[in-house]
Structure formats: C-alpha cells, structure tokens
Amino acid sequence: MPRVPPFKEIIARSPLVFVIGVAGDSGSGKTTFTNAIRQIFGPDLVATITLDDYHKYDREERKRLDITPLHPDANNLAQLEMDVARLKEGYAITKPVYNHESGTFDPPVPFVSKKIIILEGLHTFFTPRLRELIDFSVFVDPDREIKYAWKRQRDTKKRGYSPAEVAEEIERREKDYEEFIAPQRCLADAVIRISASWYGKEKGQTENIYRISLLQHRMSRVIADADLTIDLNSLLLFHDRDFSIEFSTEAVACERMRALTFDGEMNYETVRKLEKSIEQQTGVHPIAIFENRKTIAATDLVQLILSWRIIHRRIFLQDRS
Template identity: 35%
Template sequence: MSSLPNSSYQYENLFKQETKPFLKPDTFLVGVCGGSASGKTSVCREIIRQLKGKKVDIIAQDWFYKPLTKEQRQDSANYNFDSPLAIDLDLLTEKLRELKKGKVVQCPDYDFVTHSRTKKTHQVSGDVILIEGIFTFETKALRDLYDMKIFVDVDSDIRLSRRILRDTSERGRTIKGVIGQYFRFVKPGFENFVAPKRKFADVIILRGSSNIVAINLLLDRIKAELQNHKPQKKNPFIYNRYSKDLEILSIPTFKKVRVKN
C-alpha cells in the first residue's frame, strides 16, 4: 500500500462505486381483471391510446392457458376453462417478475381452436404493462406485483351477448355450445373466483370501455402514479484500485473510511 497517502483516513475519492449509480425505475404493472367479455381489452386499448409518451404493452392472461392433452381435446366441451387451474399462473407470475426488473420477456401463444400452444411467442416490454384476464387477481403473488389493480364491472347479460359474438366469430364455436358452456362453467367460475376478487381493486370501472368519464379519471390516476414512480438511488461509491483495502465506517454524503493495515 505504498501508493496510498500517509493518512489513516481517506474520503470519498477512495470509495468504490457500483456500476449503476441509479436503478432504472421498475416497469409499472397494471392488473386488469373482470368477467369474461367485460371489455377488459377495450379498456386497455383506450389506456394505451391516451398514454402518449410512454411505451405501453399488453399481456393477455389467455396466452397462458395450459395445453390440453389428447384426451382433453377430444372432450374439450366438458373441460372447465373458467377455473384458475386451467391457467399457468406460475409462468405468468415468473414473466411479470422479469418485467418488473426491466427485462424483455417472451410469452406463449394459445390457439383456442386446437387448445394448444403455438410456435409463436409474444415479445413484451415497456414502461407500462397492462395484464388483462379473468384470473389476474387470483393469487397474492400476482396481486403484489401490480402497481395498480383495475376491475372492469359489466352486466352479465351484456357479457354473455359479447361472448356469443366473439366465440362464434373468432373461436369456431356454435351459439348452442357457447350458451351451454356459459351456464355450466363461465357463470359459476365468475361467481366463485372472479367476483370475490373485486375487493382487491384500486379502481372499479362500471360499464367498461363505454364509461369514458371513469377511464379519464383512471388515466389521471395512472399519470400521477407514473410521476411518482422514481428510480431508487444506490450508494454513489467511486471505483478505484484501493477499494478492496477499505472498510466503510458510515454512509453520509462524504464518507469516512479507514485504510486497512
């Protein structure tokens, strides 16, 4: 240590600095929950349209449906897609944790005609990520990751009519099959799993995307939250070749250190 000055104390210029003096702000995660065909995706699209200047992306919980086995596919009309067990919530949670760290993630893609995952993936990243689905509030692990939780509340008759239109045009279903599934699985699933999670919402939007007043108030809230979403500061140590020989005694602005003998 002959190159060190002849003092038993040195100050901030001898401090080690971490490679990133400031952490990137966490990605802002917004959970959007509600019954099937309540308009969750439409609400998300309106948020994206109005959040100018921010990179906003969507994750659909439907991407995370578990692929059906050959036997389950042959009897898919009797498979309960409205149970949390049908969704790979662990994988969804894992992807959100990666996003929270500012990473780019690849999410699976699900084919509702073949009831299997495709080779396609969805690349997701951004300043704000909207996660929409019927079970997005299902576990505490998921709820704890969200910076904001929104519940879209729409009358059940409207949701059923929307579901009939969607599933017959996009998923190859018959009207009879959609209605039968609704009363056998969808309605009980909503009452047992989705509706009870309404209590966890920070914001409840009645009537869905048609409620422009509520959405505008929601956007004001999101913008205010983003303003307060600041990076965390790390200790501003400075790299130098003596750092391995220093012992930190305190953490003020100017730090006092003792040179090890």
C-alpha cells in the same frame, strides 16, 4: 430555469416498469378501458399480455377434463408470476401463445419488457404474488345480461364457436366465475360497473351507450394542480344529447367504494378541458383518443378518467424512486 421533461419522457428514461392489472370474466370488455393508456403512451412504452396465453390446456383437453378456463387449475399461474417478475425487472421473456380460433397453442414468442405492462385476464390479481407485482388493479364488472351478449357476439364471430357451444360454455362457467373470478373485485383499486343505459336498453347494441360507474377508494394523495374540469358552460349552452353524472357510495362485494357514474353521450367540447389536463401531465400533445368525434359516450369518458387515475399512481411511484 432548467427544462422539466414531460412525464412521457420521464417514464421512457425511468428504470421503473409499471404494471397495470385488469381482471374480469371473458368477454367483459377488459381491453376497452385500458385503450386510452395505450393511445396516450404508445407502443414504444406500452405492452399488453393476455392471460389466456397462460392456459394450461387447449380447448379439447378442457372438454375431456371437464374444466373451464376460469378454474385456476386450468392456468399456469406460477409461470405467469415468474414471467411478470422478470418483465418488471426489465428482462425479456418467451411468452406462450393461445390461439382462440383453433383452441390450441401456437409456438411461444419473444416478449420484450416495456415501461408500462398491461395484464388482461381472468386471474390477473388472483394470487398474492401477482398482487405484489401489480401497481394498479382494475376489475371490469358488466351486468350478467350485457356480459353474455358480448361473449356470444365475440365467440361466434371471432373465435369460431357455434351459438350452441357458447350457450353450453356460459352455463358451465357460472359456478367458477362466482367462486374464482368475482372475488377479485374486493382486491381491485378500481371497479368498472357496466349496466344498461337509462335512456334505453337498446342503445347498448345500436350505439354502444351504457351506464358506466367507476368505483374507487378515497385517494390518500392528490396532485395539487390537477385539473379534472368538465366544461359546464358547454354542457348547459350547447349540449343536445341526454347525459347524466352521478356521485354516490356503493357496496362492492366486501366493502363500500365511491362511485362516479356516467350515462348517455356528451359533446366532445364538454370534456376537452379534462383531455387537456392529461396532455399537460403527460406531455403528449395532442391526445387523439376522441379525434374527429363530435360526441363521446360514458365508456369513453371513464376511459379518460381511469387513465388520469393510473397516471396519478405512476407519478407518485416516480416521486418515491
């Protein structure tokens, strides 16, 4: 029989450029949930664009104009649309660069198209044209208290803001978030909801343990031999951590979606079969996302399942080409 190349090799040979869009508020954890895709396929195939680079004004100009980055008028979305369209056609672009430490713009840089482009930002699928260009969309939606705790920590430690500046920015942003950012939840293929763990609110800050829901629409097509096994034998016999799994139907802004919710920690071996299934589909051996880890948290598990869902979408695009 002729050799069937692994899916990673198929992607590398394919002319298709697959665009993943991740939207959500600043500091909401957008990068976290696509880390698995970056690790599975590697930097040769995956490139990431942070939409903050498409801010229209620097920090001082925004203060003078009394406009927040969450307002679409503060961003060059038309340029973003053109750049994503060119990348999707396989062309390189010259990308702007926003420097968060100085709050100003650095010189633009060359940016080469890859087979998988990840867009992360506030307005990722805000316009109809961006939605046309994106093949799979995710909205990351942490509870308000959690989101702003993350933002305070990031902006004071990594972006040079004072605590007073962060508090003022949070207050100024709230109206624009509700008007311009939150409605994108209705446009997403998947919504990731993050709330405090039922096993202790403090576990988020001390152990990075949260209650994570992956909300999706019913899948119209499935891969017949896809194995999404969680090893219940391992869970029942060897598990010594608190962990819960729940399936429900929940309201998300304008509609209802199916929610798969995880909380707590699992022993790594419990989900090893799920990891092997993704290895088999992608041809990437081994997937080292959880290498040398004895336990994984709900955040880790949702990363893995979301990656499978994205790969699933990419496989069907390949079948249509």
